[in-house]
Amino acid sequence: MKASWKAGVFAGLVLPTSMMILAACGGSGDGAETAAVDADPAMVEAAEAREEGFKSLGRNFKTIKDNMDAGNAASDAALAAIDEVEVLADDLPNWFPEGSGPETGTDTEALPAIWEEPEAFQGKISDFQAAVTELGAAGESGDAAAISAAFGNVGKTCGSCHDDFREDD
Template sequence: MIRTLAPRLVVSATLAGLLAACSSEAPVDAPAAAAEPAVIEERQDNFEAIGDAFKAVRGELEKDAPDFTLIAAKASDINTRAAKIEGHFPAGTSVDDGFDTEALAAIWQKPDDFKAAAQKLVGESAKLASLAGKGDKAAVGAQAMTMGGACKGCHDNFRLDDKK
């Protein structure tokens, strides 16, 4: 009887150990993972909205008769959102800090350059909003390209390009 009971106990103990190892609960003494700061989601949402507004501007400029009122509104939205960029990057919220973000450490290493890049978008989006009110498709198109260059300049220097 002892011979047949021993293998069953070994199998039972092994299964119990495997089940415990597969448990999703962390050990009591394991440190909790750092929660992602809310500001990261806020800035990602802000940039997504800027991108959506810029797509709308480009879409209008592809038309024979663009809606300049819509372009002005989208450019104003970009301008308002661009003014918030600097405040969305507190220290310790980069990809190097372990967060799911495309923010490079260069933002904090070169704060004056980052501030200048953000301000360039503020200025260029304000110009686009102003020009849209005049209804000149060529001028608005040229300014939209300039504003897009402001976006690209910041992306080139301060954003992780994981598509390379």
């Protein structure tokens, strides 16, 4: 039973006030503003929705980790978070439409390599989704040790993708 996250997060978002202000001001400045003004508003929204999706993943990962640390890996909260991670992982490939990268002028950590090497990037997404599927199965089993091991594997797939496709923090 997967939680329902609005997969339509990419549709119906409005440009933040800052982007509208940049557009109204003509975007003069350091070039990033010009890129934002010239960017397709739908791609700006996609980049911002992608960031929200990753924040949601992070919140759910934190819930799982906090429960594991407290000795409650199979708690209702942890299992609900695992369900939500499964939903988000299913939608993840939709978070990277062509044109939603740095060219949007948004503060994205997505590297151009995502769109330059789509097969390699899709491979990383597939690895992540497979690890999340294992986490879901572990959650359904209620076995705390299995949840912990599967959660560790999910973390490894995240880090692997970040190595090649995400700007360093």
